Amino acid sequence: MSILIITEHDNQSLKPVTLSLVTAAQQIGGDIDLLVAGENAQPAAEAAASIAGVRKVIHADNAAYAHQLAENVSKLVVELAEGYTHILAPGTTTGKNLAPRVAALLGVNQLSDIIAVEAADTFKRPIYAGNAIATVKSADAVKVITVRGTAFDAAEASGGSATVEACDSVHQHADVSFVGEELAKSDRPELTAASVVISGGRGMGNGENFDMLNKVADKLGAAVGASRAAVDAGFVPNDMQVGQTGKMVAPELYIAVGISGAIQHLAGMKDSKIIVAINKDEEAPIFQVADYGLVADLFEAVPELESRL
Amino acid sequence: MKVLVAVKRVIDYNVKVRVKSDRSDVDLANVKMALNPFCEIAVEEAVRLKEAGTAEEVVVVSIGSKSCQEQLRTALALGADRAIQVDAQDQLDSLSVARILQKVAEEESADLILLGKQAIDSDNNQTGQMLAALMDRPQATFASEVVVEGDALKVTREIDGGLQTLSLKLPAIVTTDLRLNEPRYASLPNIMKAKRKPLDVKTPDELGAQLAGGVELLSVEPPAERQAGIKVGSVEELVDKLRNEAKVVA
Ligand SMILES: Cc1cc2nc3c(=O)[nH]c(=O)nc-3n(C[C@H](O)[C@H](O)[C@H](O)COP(=O)(O)OP(=O)(O)OC[C@H]3O[C@@H](n4cnc5c(N)ncnc54)[C@H](O)[C@@H]3O)c2cc1C
Numbered sequence: 311m312s313i314l315i316i317t318e319h320d321n322q323s324l325k326p327v328t329l330s331l332v333t334a335a336q337q338i339g340g341d342i343d344l345l346v347a348g349e350n351a352q353p354a355a356e357a358a359a360s361i362a363g364v365r366k367v368i369h370a371d372n373a374a375y376a377h378q379l380a381e382n383v384s385k386l387v388v389e390l391a392e393g394y395t396h397i398l399a400p401g402t403t404t405g406k407n408l409a410p411r412v413a414a415l416l417g418v419n420q421l422s423d424i425i426a427v428e429a430a431d432t433f434k435r436p437i438y439a440g441n442a443i444a445t446v447k448s449a450d451a452v453k454v455i456t457v458r459g460t461a462f463d464a465a466e467a468s469g470g471s472a473t474v475e476a477c478d479s480v481h482q483h484a485d486v487s488f489v490g491e492e493l494a495k496s497d498r499p500e501l502t503a504a505s506v507v508i509s510g511g512r513g514m515g516n517g518e519n520f521d522m523l524n525k526v527a528d529k530l531g532a533a534v535g536a537s538r539a540a541v542d543a544g545f546v547p548n549d550m551q552v553g554q555t556g557k558m559v560a561p562e563l564y565i566a567v568g569i570s571g572a573i574q575h576l577a578g579m580k581d582s583k584i585i586v587a588i589n590k591d592e593e594a595p596i597f598q599v600a601d602y603g604l605v606a607d608l609f610e611a612v613p614e615l616e617s618r619l
Numbered sequence: 620m621k622v623l624v625a626v627k628r629v630i631d632y633n634v635k636v637r638v639k640s641d642r643s644d645v646d647l648a649n650v651k652m653a654l655n656p657f658c659e660i661a662v663e664e665a666v667r668l669k670e671a672g673t674a675e676e677v678v679v680v681s682i683g684s685k686s687c688q689e690q691l692r693t694a695l696a697l698g699a700d701r702a703i704q705v706d707a708q709d710q711l712d713s714l715s716v717a718r719i720l721q722k723v724a725e726e727e728s729a730d731l732i733l734l735g736k737q738a739i740d741s742d743n744n745q746t747g748q749m750l751a752a753l754m755d756r757p758q759a760t761f762a763s764e765v766v767v768e769g770d771a772l773k774v775t776r777e778i779d780g781g782l783q784t785l786s787l788k789l790p791a792i793v794t795t796d797l798r799l800n801e802p803r804y805a806s807l808p809n810i811m812k813a814k815r816k817p818l819d820v821k822t823p824d825e826l827g828a829q830l831a832g833g834v835e836l837l838s839v840e841p842p843a844e845r846q847a848g849i850k851v852g853s854v855e856e857l858v859d860k861l862r863n864e865a866k867v868v869a
């Protein structure tokens with residue numbers, strides 16, 4: 311068997327989720343190759359080559375791949391697909407944008423957001439907001455899979471010495487172009503990779519009040535997340551939404567502040583190791599999944615929490 | 620332009636699904652069903668384009684057994700002009716759905732095809748991308764803003780790092796995210812009017828669509844339940860537990 315992993319990177323650096331994909335690939339078994347498609351992505355390709363257990367890195371560098379548009383990268387992947395039994399992409403917005411396109415071009419269905427490898431053709435994946443776990447088996451010759459990063463440990467980022475092979479094939483769809491992007495700038499860890507996450511909900515009242523959470527986050531080295539209600543209300547940007555239709559997180563410690571605990575929110579955080587809930591309503595469903603629940607007004611509890619840490 | 624919207628009948632988002640005792644599947648008997656929330660947003664966006672004079676016609680399509688006509692009627696009540704049910708088993712695989720949608724889009728010469736970013740039952744988030752690939756047309760997934768500029772679209776997308784804007788030439792495929800719009804409620808007169816709007820039934824065979832398959836569902840199990848936790852009486856106690864019991868803070 312041989313596995314092609316589509317890496318997650320921003321040209322300069324490789325995103326940690328790539329390491330989780332390598333672990334998933336090791337559980338499937340077989341040779342592991344990585345694709346780095348980007349522009350001026352030499353640093354990302356080098357980082358990929360040093361991951362332990364990787365056979366080869368395919369590095370396609372061209373302006374057409376600068377923003378990893380699915381129209382272009384999907385055709386590159388299909389061209390490279392020959393000989394691979396599995397193609398793995400991360401369950402990130404980039405991976406979810408791309409992988410189904412690859413699957414459709416290869417004429418196969420995709421296995422989305424797997425959380426466990428049962429056998430080389432059998433996988434577990436959550437459905438219905440994580441309220442059921444399906445075991446699915448694919449009979450397709452090539453399996454196109456997206457992987458939930460938080461479900462697999464990170465492989466060793468160093469120790470490998472894979473060869474880097476340049477690929478100069480260019481695919482450029484004429485009818486799509488990149489206009490711009492607004493990326494959130496933060497010195498805090500990435501939500502999906504952080505070991506501590508503190509999230510705020512509608513109970514925060516407004517965006518300024520998130521500063522209270524930021525202060526706690528700074529003490530704990532945590533990332534800050536939010537419920538959909540907090541994003542919809544404009545308190546914080548969309549990239550902070552945790553949940554079924556936002557980001558999936560599974561940190562060592564998750565602190566939910568002023569969040570009621572709707573099933574869509576729980577879907578995104580209930581695999582966290584320790585859950586803390588701070589809510590003034592003792593009936594709030596979040597307490598049913600919390601290891602430690604504190605019934606309190608968050609405007610008193612959060613500043614006190616910060617001062618005691 | 621002509622807009623085609625793909626809509627799916629799914630479990631109502633308020634319902635917490637249960638796994639059948641034989642673990643063959645989830646139990647959907649007597650469960651409240653609804654229009655997938657993301658599909659509702661897609662219908663709303665199409666109707667707004669029509670109200671703005673940008674779209675001439677809004678056609679909605681659903682693939683499934685006769686029961687999905689209920690959701691098609693909902694979409695008609697929200698303002699779509701015409702509906703198509705493609706008669707097939709429920710829970711058809713995504714590639715088959717995408718192949719059927721491709722045939723419908725071609726037959727209808729749709730300029731813009733709107734889908735939800737994900738169905739909240741299977742949570743796959745893939746059908747729109749598959750359709751775009753089959754048609755070799757550009758896609759903008761997870762859209763939070765769609766602006767029509769002549770024969771092109773400028774679409775803002777919600778991505779992990781923030782927001783991204785793309786320009787796509789029509790025909791194009793767009794999948795909706797939560798903040799694209801806030802769908803209206805269907806008024807009673809519109810619900811009545813929807814009953815008289817045209818609803819065609821077709822089969823995958825008539826459309827010439829080839830079904831895929833390939834993925835087999837072996838079993839379904841409930842997720843690991845979390846052990847019930849405790850309530851702490853104060854912030855001081857909370858910090859003590861986190862330090863000395865859970866050992867997750869220094
Ligand atoms: C299709 C779809 C997808 C969705 N996807 C997601 C998703 O990905 N993520 C997500 O989070 N939601 C999602 N939702 C929304 C979800 O159903 C809930 O509406 C949302 O999670 C509620 O957010 P909340 O808990 O912040 O707000 P609320 O439910 O309003 O809860 C606010 C809580 O704050 C508490 N509170 C208020 N003031 C204080 C105070 N001073 N001190 C302490 N506590 C206080 C209240 O007691 C209450 O429990 C989705 C919904 C749909 C239909």
Ligand SMILES: Cc1cc2nc3c(=O)[nH]c(=O)nc-3n(C[C@H](O)[C@H](O)[C@H](O)COP(=O)(O)OP(=O)(O)OC[C@H]3O[C@@H](n4cnc5c(N)ncnc54)[C@H](O)[C@@H]3O)c2cc1C
Pocket residue numbers: 419420421422435437444446625626627628644645655657658680681682683709710711712713714716733734735736737738739740741742743744745746747834836839
């Ligand atoms: C337990 C279980 C596990 C499954 N596992 C898999 C699996 O691993 N891989 C797999 O490919 N399939 C699987 N299936 C089948 C799967 O549930 C879906 O029926 C199928 O993949 C259709 O796509 P989706 O709803 O996931 O689409 P998504 O890609 O999540 O939906 C996006 C959008 O596509 C449109 N759309 C989707 N379906 C229809 C439709 N019928 N009619 C009109 N528009 C539609 C809607 O606009 C929707 O908002 C599984 C089914 C079950 C019951």
